[in-house]
Amino acid sequence: MMGRFRLDDEVFAGTVKGDRVIVEQGLYCDTYTLDELETLPPVTPGKIVCVGLNYIDHARELDMELPGCPIIFLKPPSAVIGHRDMIVYPPESRHVDYEAELAVVIGKQCKNVPATHAGDVILGYTCFNDVTARDIQQEDGQWTRAKSFDTFAPVGPFVVMAENVDISNAYIRSRVNGRLRQDSSVDNMIFDIPALIEFISHIMTLEKGDVIATGTPAGVGQLNHGDTVEIDIEGVGTLENEVVKA
Secondary structure, X not given: OEEEEEEOOEEEEEEEEOOEEEEEEOOEEEEEEHHHOEEEOOOOOOOEEEEEOOEHHHHXXXXXXXXXXXXXXXXXXXXXXXXXXXEEXXXXXXXXXXXXXXXXXXXXXXXXXXXXXXXXXXXXXXXXXXXXXXHHHHHHOXXXXXXXXXXXXXXXXXXXXXXXXXXXXXXXXXXXXXXXXXXXXXXXXXXXXXXXXXXXXXXXXXXXXXXEEOOOOOOOEEEOOOOEEEEEEOOOEEEEEEEEEO
């Protein structure tokens, strides 16, 4: 697993093995324990491409027809926070939701990638929470404001390299204050990851470090001040954030 960390004023990337972080320094390596370091978002994406309504169970709970092609939207990089950072509940909203998602991290610049070669451009996977001000989304009739507040894109805690995990039927779960809220599987996606990469890369150039958030399963629900929300994906990790009042 790969992560980004801060120690005093120094920011660096490292390989996570258990509770240890190994940082290459030329011919040598420095080793830290996780509790010595501040864990930062594992990536600094130029853009976050999100997919709406991409789980069969979520479409069914909303009584909506399955889309004929992926529904995509963007979140700004300024919304990104890391593991155990605070989700700030904006004063403009009275209804903020969690959405557990598997995120794909792009490993190199690419354009017009066929689905059969999608694996060539994937660096790895991480957990993502598509935090949404649902009342604002309904008021606006489109999604940008509702999904773009600062802190509305928790990601992490680390990136698991693609070659080290099989996510084809991994479970994806969310918990709020320890209570299970979402419990599904990645194989419940309407459009799988290769299809998403093909579709998105034919629209826009994907850059190294960009994130594709692949949609959320059934069980989306509301967050309140003081809640702790966890996104748990098999083989990838658990992302935890507390909700605080602005």
